[in-house]
Amino acid sequence: xxxxxxxxxxxxxxxxxxxxxxxxxxxxxxxxxxxxxxxxxxxxxxxxxxxxxxxxxxxxxxxxxxxxxxxxxxxxxxxxxxxxxxxxxxxxxxxxxxxxxxxxxxxxxxxxxxxxxxxxxxxxxxxxxxxxxxxxxxxxxxxxxxxxxxxxxxxxxxxxxxxxxxxxxxxxxxxxxxxxxxxxxxxxxxxxxxxxxxxxxxxxxxxxxxxxxxxxxxxxxxxxxxxxxxxxxxxxxxxxxxxxxxxxxxxxxxxxxxxxxxxxxxxxxxxxxxxxxxxxxxxxxxxxxxxxxxxxxxxxxxxxxxxxxxxxxxxxxxxxxxxxxxxxxxxxxxxxxxxxxxxxxxxxxxxxxxxxxxxxxxxxxxxxxxxxxxxxxxxxxxxxxxxxxxxxxxxxxxxxxxxxxxxxxxxxxxxxxxxxxxxxxxxxxxxxxxxxxxxxxxxxxxxxx
Amino acid sequence: xxxxxxxxxxxxxxxxxxxxxxxxxxxxxxxxxxxxxxxxxxxxxxxxxxxxxxxxxxxxxxxxxxxxxxxxxxxxxxxxxxxxxxxxxxxxxxxxxxxxxxxxxxxxxxxxxxxxxxxxxxxxxxxxxxxxxxxxxxxxxxxxxxxxxxxxxxxxxxxxxxxxxxxxxxxxxxxxxxxxxxxxxxxxxxxxxxxxxxxxxxxxxxxxxxxxxxxxxxxxxxxxxxxxxxxxxxxxxxxxxxxxxxxxxxxxxxxxxxxxxxxxxxxxxxxxxxxxxxxxxxxxxxxxxxxxxxxxxxxxxxxxxxxxxxxxxxxxxxxxxxxxxxxxxxxxxxxxxxxxxxxxxxxxxxxxxxxxxxxxxxxxxxxxxxxxxxxxxxxxxxxxxxxxxxxxxxxxxxxxxxxxxxxxxxxxxxxxxxxxxxxxxxxxxxxxxxxxxxxxxxxxxxxxxxxxxxxxxxxxxxxxxxxxxxxxxxxxxxxxxxxxxx
Numbered sequence: 001x002x003x004x005x006x007x008x009x010x011x012x013x014x015x016x017x018x019x020x021x022x023x024x025x026x027x028x029x030x031x032x033x034x035x036x037x038x039x040x041x042x043x044x045x046x047x048x049x050x051x052x053x054x055x056x057x058x059x060x061x062x063x064x065x066x067x068x069x070x071x072x073x074x075x076x077x078x079x080x081x082x083x084x085x086x087x088x089x090x091x092x093x094x095x096x097x098x099x100x101x102x103x104x105x106x107x108x109x110x111x112x113x114x115x116x117x118x119x120x121x122x123x124x125x126x127x128x129x130x131x132x133x134x135x136x137x138x139x140x141x142x143x144x145x146x147x148x149x150x151x152x153x154x155x156x157x158x159x160x161x162x163x164x165x166x167x168x169x170x171x172x173x174x175x176x177x178x179x180x181x182x183x184x185x186x187x188x189x190x191x192x193x194x195x196x197x198x199x200x201x202x203x204x205x206x207x208x209x210x211x212x213x214x215x216x217x218x219x220x221x222x223x224x225x226x227x228x229x230x231x232x233x234x235x236x237x238x239x240x241x242x243x244x245x246x247x248x249x250x251x252x253x254x255x256x257x258x259x260x261x262x263x264x265x266x267x268x269x270x271x272x273x274x275x276x277x278x279x280x281x282x283x284x285x286x287x288x289x290x291x292x293x294x295x296x297x298x299x300x301x302x303x304x305x306x307x308x309x310x311x312x313x314x315x316x317x318x319x320x321x322x323x324x325x326x327x328x329x330x331x332x333x334x335x336x337x338x339x340x341x342x343x344x345x346x347x348x349x350x351x352x353x354x355x356x357x358x359x360x361x362x363x364x365x366x367x368x369x370x371x372x373x374x375x376x377x378x379x380x381x382x383x384x385x386x387x388x389x390x391x392x393x394x395x396x397x398x399x400x401x402x403x404x405x406x407x408x409x410x411x412x413x414x415x416x417x418x419x420x421x422x423x424x425x426x427x428x429x430x431x432x433x434x435x436x437x438x439x440x441x442x443x444x445x446x447x448x449x
Numbered sequence: 450x451x452x453x454x455x456x457x458x459x460x461x462x463x464x465x466x467x468x469x470x471x472x473x474x475x476x477x478x479x480x481x482x483x484x485x486x487x488x489x490x491x492x493x494x495x496x497x498x499x500x501x502x503x504x505x506x507x508x509x510x511x512x513x514x515x516x517x518x519x520x521x522x523x524x525x526x527x528x529x530x531x532x533x534x535x536x537x538x539x540x541x542x543x544x545x546x547x548x549x550x551x552x553x554x555x556x557x558x559x560x561x562x563x564x565x566x567x568x569x570x571x572x573x574x575x576x577x578x579x580x581x582x583x584x585x586x587x588x589x590x591x592x593x594x595x596x597x598x599x600x601x602x603x604x605x606x607x608x609x610x611x612x613x614x615x616x617x618x619x620x621x622x623x624x625x626x627x628x629x630x631x632x633x634x635x636x637x638x639x640x641x642x643x644x645x646x647x648x649x650x651x652x653x654x655x656x657x658x659x660x661x662x663x664x665x666x667x668x669x670x671x672x673x674x675x676x677x678x679x680x681x682x683x684x685x686x687x688x689x690x691x692x693x694x695x696x697x698x699x700x701x702x703x704x705x706x707x708x709x710x711x712x713x714x715x716x717x718x719x720x721x722x723x724x725x726x727x728x729x730x731x732x733x734x735x736x737x738x739x740x741x742x743x744x745x746x747x748x749x750x751x752x753x754x755x756x757x758x759x760x761x762x763x764x765x766x767x768x769x770x771x772x773x774x775x776x777x778x779x780x781x782x783x784x785x786x787x788x789x790x791x792x793x794x795x796x797x798x799x800x801x802x803x804x805x806x807x808x809x810x811x812x813x814x815x816x817x818x819x820x821x822x823x824x825x826x827x828x829x830x831x832x833x834x835x836x837x838x839x840x841x842x843x844x845x846x847x848x849x850x851x852x853x854x855x856x857x858x859x860x861x862x863x864x865x866x867x868x869x870x871x872x873x874x875x876x877x878x879x880x881x882x883x884x885x886x887x888x889x890x891x892x893x894x895x896x897x898x899x900x901x902x903x904x905x906x907x908x909x910x911x912x913x914x915x916x917x918x919x920x921x922x923x924x925x926x927x928x929x930x931x932x933x934x935x
Binding site: 031041048050055058059060061078083107108109110112115116124127129209211212215244245246247265281282 | 537539
């Protein structure tokens with residue numbers, strides 16, 4: 001573990017041959033305290049020693065001229081008792097691969113020091129979630145360990161090819177991807193375009209509450225995702241907690257889902273469509289809510305991982321400057337999260353303060369940079385025919401009239417389309433073709449309550 | 450009594466005491482919810498499961514927890530203004546309430562503790578569902594303190610500031626219901642070292658003194674359940690048993706006595722956690738976890754305590770209870786026993802206000818709030834919490850003005866608990882218990898004595914049944930005797 005104490009303390013510890021994890025005694029005036037020396041966490045005063053007392057508590061003691069530190073005994077190295085080996089493969093049960101992209105689905109706590117260690121081996125997963133072995137034979141490996149906001153188009157390519165390997169070579173019956181939650185819906189949208197003709201389910205999931213706590217949503221999300229991976233929904237889906245209770249998860253379309261809360265368990269919601277299914281927990285039953293998904297089939301998945309990352313997503317706001325839009329001309333494509341039905345400022349009625357974005361948007365399009373419109377309201381459909389502002393914008397040649405995609409899905413799709421063509425006509429045609437369910441024809445009444 | 454004490458010493462009785470006192474801050478420890486617990490009806494129920502988290506020991510320490518949690522569902526009652534996403538474990542904790550830190554520091558300093566220079570909030574693993582997160586947030590505020598008792602220093606191991614757990618409502622076939630409004634109320638926990646050579650009665654007195662130190666800081670809750678005691682009880686050669694949730698201080702010595710008897714009756718004492726019942730017996734709750742399983746609460750950065758701040762607090766420490774106790778006794782002219790009981794009562798503050806305003810006799814008021822109320826609740830099953838503050842003020846005002854006899858208090862309070870919309874004056878009229886004049890009493894006795902051949906006891910009994918609550922029974926007795934020429 002990294003020491004983050006002040007240089008004075010670090011050199012003092014070095015001179016006394018005291019290491020993190022050693023049992024020490026700190027004497028200060030008439031007071032003495034024994035405990036295990038803990039690493040200094042990033043926050044707080046680096047001249048305060050952190051001791052873990054015998055009763056498990058940590059306290060901080062300032063190391064100053066009155067203080068002395070003595071080593072009592074060297075720390076013992078921590079020995080983890082490994083999780084038992086996996087049960088034998090049951091040929092009656094489907095096989096599911098769990099691939100880790102980041103975020104911790106399981107942890108082991110080392111109470112002597114209070115350190116939390118991620119656990120990802122299949123045996124660790126079965127140790128933490130014994131019900132897994134009733135659902136499927138579990139394969140598992142870690143692809144990389146990233147906070148989801150660090151995920152890039154390059155990682156999407158790696159995931160796409162690894163998933164394809166599991167399906168085409170390992171012939172697994174379904175794949176579950178563990179992912180940090182912040183940008184999870186970008187990844188699910190990207191994989192929806194990059195993995196074509198899926199013969200088996202690919203389910204992306206994560207946890208909103210850390211896995212070191214007994215109340216974490218990791219268990220319900222993982223078990224429900226594995227069950228979904230053995231279901232008939234041969235699509236790219238996101239399976240996450242549906243409400244605040246541990247009752248069921250929703251199986252969302254990978255292109256129609258969005259994180260809509262910073263912290264709650266039910267942060268992920270389907271936008272403008274119904275989820276495909278409910279997965280009841282803990283009795284592991286799937287209740288289908290829709291029937292318009294691709295069914296499980298034989299055959300392989302086709303990888304289509306051409307993608308152009310040089311695309312941007314911007315939001316309009318009051319007083320947005322036309323120069324800002326103009327400055328986007330270094331990108332190969334622009335998505336604008338526009339207001340209301342899809343509006344941008346148009347300088348209406350010759351107002352002296354209002355500045356129109358129309359000329360700059362037209363100039364981007366004239367220089368062959370496609371501009372895509374998506375709703376910053378998140379919910380609802382773009383309609384550029386209702387107001388003057390919409391009609392003016394539509395005439396510039398923007399793409400998206402009539403679409404109900406989220407800004408994130410529009411961004412990812414434009415990246416993927418621009419990986420295939422730069423031809424403006426072709427871009428428009430591909431963008432407006434419903435490829436993975438990202439554009440719905442009807443808005444079901446139940447999607448809006 | 451000495452016989453018993455000797456026995457406890459011989460048995461090697463060891464008791465560790467944990468006293469938990471809720472603080473009366475406006476807001477909770479880790480969020481801005483109200484701590485009032487006033488709401489009656491939940492606005493929503495949220496259902497959760499809990500699962501074990503593996504440690505470095507792998508399968509070894511996890512099996513029992515799986516078994517315990519397998520068929521358990523936790524139902525959490527949500528209350529308006531008193532629950533938010535933090536209690537639901539759907540939002541990270543907010544910074545620790547500085548007012549609560551200050552109050553806990555006052556307790557630590559009154560108990561002569563060393564105060565850390567930086568507070569580290571920990572997560573203490575809890576799997577009974579009483580914390581939605583699966584752990585209780587707790588931090589050391591003081592260590593190595595002591596309390597003076599009978600001229601000796603009783604060692605205080607630690608003073609911690611923690612979030613109170615959700616309140617257990619009921620449990621039926623694996624469905625455990627908790628009231629979430631209590632979760633997050635700041636709680637000061639005072640833990641003594643394991644105490645040897647004390648009788649159960651003395652342990653109870655030590656618990657009382659710890660409680661009074663907590664209360665001397667002023668801003669503490671006084672409702673039933675606002676102070677709770679846990680005990681670690683063992684006898685020589687036996688295992689330690691933890692007894693949780695002794696809500697009534699007066700029960701503490703009985704709980705220890707009964708627990709010692711229970712342990713003596715067993716061939717082998719299991720390490721376990723038991724819950725205290727209202728009758729002083731205990732009931733198995735769960736096996737005792739190993740060492741307290743703690744790890745850092747990384748959502749809360751360490752909180753530094755400057756030397757200047759601590760010195761400032763030391764200068765302005767509230768008056769410790771021992772001083773308050775003697776002042777209190779002489780001010781209200783109460784017996785030792787009654788002073789202790791009322792000082793320890795949830796009605797303390799109301800008692801002080803009533804005596805100040807109505808000038809009613811302090812021991813009558815104190816008695817009402819202690820033994821009379823308890824009797825009404827236990828024997829008559831009266832719902833005393835339905836009686837309103839105005840009732841008490843009116844009642845003692847009328848008593849001070851001698852318009853009601855103190856003997857009428859129980860009937861009036863019982864009546865008001867059934868009809869809280871009524872006034873005391875209304876109750877007096879309805880119950881026909883206005884004080885009797887000497888003339889009226891004489892008339893009633895004459896009527897009774899018209900039946901010839903009554904012995905005194907019988908005659909007195911009949912008269913009392915007609916005048917109860919309207920006059921002092923001593924006067925009745927004297928008058929009946931006089932008129933029977935006895």
